[in-house]
Amino acid sequence: xxxxxxxxxxxxxxxxxxxxxxxxxxxxxxxxxxxxxxxxxxxxxxxxxxxxxxxxxxxxxxxxxxxxxxxxxxxxxxxxxxxxxxxxxxxxxxxxxxxxxxxxxxxxxxxxxxxxxxxxxxxxxxxxxxxxxxxxxxxxxxxxxxxxxxxxxxxxxxxx
Numbered sequence: 812x813x814x815x816x817x818x819x820x821x822x823x824x825x826x827x828x829x830x831x832x833x834x835x836x837x838x839x840x841x842x843x844x845x846x847x848x849x850x851x852x853x854x855x856x857x858x859x860x861x862x863x864x865x866x867x868x869x870x871x872x873x874x875x876x877x878x879x880x881x882x883x884x885x886x887x888x889x890x891x892x893x894x895x896x897x898x899x900x901x902x903x904x905x906x907x908x909x910x911x912x913x914x915x916x917x918x919x920x921x922x923x924x925x926x927x928x929x930x931x932x933x934x935x936x937x938x939x940x941x942x943x944x945x946x947x948x949x950x951x952x953x954x955x956x957x958x959x960x961x962x963x964x965x966x967x968x969x970x971x
Contacts, residue, residue: 842875842876843873843874843875843876844873844874844876844931844932844935845871845872845873845874846871846872846873846874846896846932846935846936846937847869847870847871847872847935847936847937848865848868848869848870848871848872848882848884848936848937848939849868849869849936849937849938849939850868850869850884850886850938850939850940850941851938851939851940851941852886852889852941853867853868853869854867854868854886855867855868855884855885855886855889855939855941856868856884856885856886857870857882857883857884858882858883858885859872859880859881859882859883859896860880860881860882861878861880868884874932876898876930876931876932877898877930878896878898878932879895879896879897879898880895880896881893881894881895881896882894882895882896882937884939884941886941888943888944889941889942889943889944890941890942890943890944892939892941894937894939896932896933896934896935896937897932897933898930898931898932898933899930899931899933900930900931
C-alpha cells in the first residue's frame with residue numbers, strides 16, 4: 812500500500828508545482844496574437860517599424876502582446892497613412908492572470924506579467940480608409956491686375 816501512495820503523492824506534488832510556476836494567462840493566451848490590417852480600398856502595402864511587411868491588405872501578422880510599433884500603409888493613387896500601435900491590459904488576460912490567485916501561483920503572476928500575456932495590441936484590427944490623392948491641385952489665385960487705361964486708378968463706370 813505504501814508503494815501506491817508514494818507515486819500518487821509524487822504525481823500530485825508535480826501537478827501542484829507545475830500549476831504554481833506557470834502563469835495561467837501565459838498558458839491560456841500565449842505571448843503572441845494575430846494583428847490584422849484592413850484597408851478601404853484593399854490591396855495596400857503595410858510596413859511596420861519592427862520590420863514586418865505585407866504586399867496587399869488585408870494582412871494578418873503574428874505579434875508579441877507587448878509590442879509598440881509604427882505602421883505605414885501605402886497604395887498608388889492614395890495618400891500614405893501613418894499610425895502607431897501599442898498595447899494595453901486585456902480583460903481576457905486579466906481573468907487568466909486572476910486564475911493564478913485561485914491556484915496560489917505567485918510565480919505564475921510574475922510569469923504572466925513578464926511575458927506580456929496580460930496585454931493586447933490596440934488597435935486590433937486596424938481598419939484604415941485611404942484618402943485618394945487629388946487628381947488636379949487647384950491653380951493658385953491670379954494676381955490682381957490694375958484696370959485697363961489707368962495705373963491703379965478707379966475703373967471708369969459706364970455712362971448712360
